[in-house]
Amino acid sequence: MTSTATRAVGVDIGGTGIKGALVDVATGELLSERVKVATPRGAEPDDVLAAVVSVLETLQVADTDIPLGVAFPAIVKEGRTLSAANVSQTWIGFEAEAFFERGLGRDIHFANDADVAGVAELRYGAARDQSGLVIMTTLGTGIGSAILYRGELIPNAELGHLHRARHKRDAEAWAAYSAKEREQLSWKKWARRLQWYYSHLEFLFSPDLFVVGGGVSKHADQFLPLLELDTPIVPAVHRNNAGIIGAAALSAG
Incomplete structure (x- = not known):
């Protein structure tokens, strides 16, 4: 979708919350609350x-005809x-973009939530002007990921x-922020898990x-300094607003 719009709406659908805002797509700043x-509950499509x-x-x-992006x-x-x-297993194999466009009565740009967060950091944040390979991860209930190469998004990377093998489960079940909360891990103990993940x-x-x-990136000073990597590692600029901002930006072209 191409557009000359200077404003767009981003909606970020998550497992616990759905949030949205009006965004200035030139700067990435929110123009509304x-x-x-x-x-x-259950996160079925109609609901x-x-x-x-x-x-x-x-x-x-x-x-309105303001461009709309949905993550x-x-x-x-x-x-x-x-x-x-x-979310509900109903979504697997579901024509979701067409479903939302019918229900909302408008065209939308529809994309993976971690991918749009990566786009927000690429255009307006920590990955801006990076010429090589950037990997963005979102640490929350799971681990979302976005691969950005020479300013372009490589979509649908599921690095979480x-x-x-040692623990017979996905990395995100062991190293996501939810694991820290669930097991009441200290920052130091959680950082050991992140060390394995980012080293891998x-x-x-x-x-x-x-x-x-x-x-959790707002607490980056509590755990990023504990990691020993050859690759620079920095907190995202836009934190929990990245999904909104990236979705809006993609909808506007």
Whole structure:
């Protein structure tokens, strides 16, 4: 989608919350208050659509032609959701983009939530002007990831699902921020898990920069200095707003 719009709306759908705002796509700054509603229990398509409509109505943009981008916690390919992270299994193989466009009565740009967060950091944040390979990870309920190479997004990287054979589970089950909370780990003990994870990514990809996002990035000084890597690792600039900003930016072209 191409556009000459200077403003766009971003909506970020998550497993626990759905949030949105109006964004200045030249600067990446929010032009409105961030509106957030709870993700409906079970996160079935019709209920999620109704919650998105509620966000747009609160923002007073439900019946406008302002470009709209929607971020979703799934692999997204040609408008279809091929996975379902913390939402109903109904979304697997679902024509999600067409569903939202029918329900909202407008065209949208629909993409994976970690990918759009990566775009936000690429255009307006920590990955801006980086010429090599950047890997962004979002540490939250799981581990989302975005691969950015020479200013371009390589979509649908699911690096949170790298397998840790010793523990017979995905890396995100062992190293996501939710694991720290669930097991009441200290920053130091959690950093040991992150050390394994980022060292493994470093071995596989030889990146030029790691960017760490998610709400926990506001506490980056508590854990990033504990990591010993050859690759620079920095906190994301836009934290939990990155999904909103990136979705809006992609919708505007």
